[in-house]
Structure formats: C-alpha cells, structure tokens
Amino acid sequence: MPLTKSKDILDQELVGRDGHKLGHIRETFVDLDTGRIEFLIVEAPGLVGASGKYHPVPWSIVRYDPMAKAFHADVAKDRFKGSPSYDRAQIRSADYAWDEQSNRYFEVPVDVV
Template sequence: MSLDDRLVKSAALVGLKIKDAGGHKLGVIRELFVDRDAGIVRYVAVEPAGLFAAGGKFRPLPWRLLTWDDKDEAYVADLTKDRFKEVPAYDRDQLNSATYGWGGQVERFFEGGV
C-alpha cells in the first residue's frame, strides 16, 4: 500500500462511525483535534450513539486508540462499550476553550491503559 492510499482528507473523517471490537457502534466522529506543532491528530470528538447520547456532549478519544477497519469502513476503538460510557463528556464550548483543560483530563482518564 502506498502513502497516497493511506491519506484521507479531514472532511472525509467527520461522520465516520466508531465501534468497539465487538462491532457495537459507539458514535460518530464530529471533530478532529490536531497538534499544530507535531502535525498529527491527537483526538477525535465522538458524538455518542443511541443510549450513550449525552445531550449535546462529545467524548474525546485519543487517536492512538483507533484502528481502521476496511471491511466496515469504520474506526475500531480499543475500549469496551462500558468504558466508552465512562469517558469524560464535554459540550462544544468546553472543547473550544483553550483554558478548559479537557485534553489533560482525557489523558489522565486513559493513563494506565483502557
């Protein structure tokens, strides 16, 4: 597979589903957060699906937890559905605030594994 085959536009990622290893839909990607100095995606803001929906709240997942599933054309998160429900949830204003500190909160949540 060439580099060109692995490149994807950010707009193509928004709306893609996220599922757990068991195939359960966790939600969809609504936003990407890029480390401007390193030039890599650090987090995706996931809008929870169905019963997980948190009334306009999003659960940020570290990009490192996601792997691409060609068959389902979705990302698989390296965490269970129950663990996903425990991920801190934030509204859009909190995610857009440079002073809120949600990135550090999410990193602390995932310290020591998922």
C-alpha cells in the first residue's frame, strides 16, 4: 500500500483526459469515519494566474500515475470547467452542499460515496 504525506499532494497538478491540465490541488477533504480522502479541491487556472474558484473533485474519479508522478481524472477539460466551483468561504461551509453537487455532477455512484 503506497503512502504519501498530504503536503506532497498539495499544489500538484490534476491532469484531465488527453493530458490537459485542469488545475492545482489546493486541499484534500478526508472522511474522519473511514480515514479516506473523499475530495480533492482543485483551483482552475485563470487568465493571469489562479482563478480563485475551487472545484471539488471526488477522489473516486482520481488516480495516481506513479510513472508520470501525476494525479489524473478521467474528465475532459471543458466538462471540468463546467463543474461546480466555489470560493474559499463556500468550500469551508457544509451549508453549500458542494460535496453532493460535485458527486452528482461527476456522476459518482451512490454506493461509492
């Protein structure tokens, strides 16, 4: 079982289908009951640097490629751009139900959640 430190995940790029860069991983959300990562919070690039919008990406659609030393999600860049996004305050609040919205958008099966 490969292990890594959370700080080694942060600021890594998330790469989408066809090798398109989707953004940088800014946070991880862990389920305290299971100890599993549930979401990567990815900041999409803006016109000049970072966008300030954060896209929750379900961990279940992410894989790590040890050869490329990169995280990949099987999602096209345009689909990622259209995914639910939030500012920092919204991501920190459960009131926005961003987790449910993200799972629904990325079509994560209920039994995986």
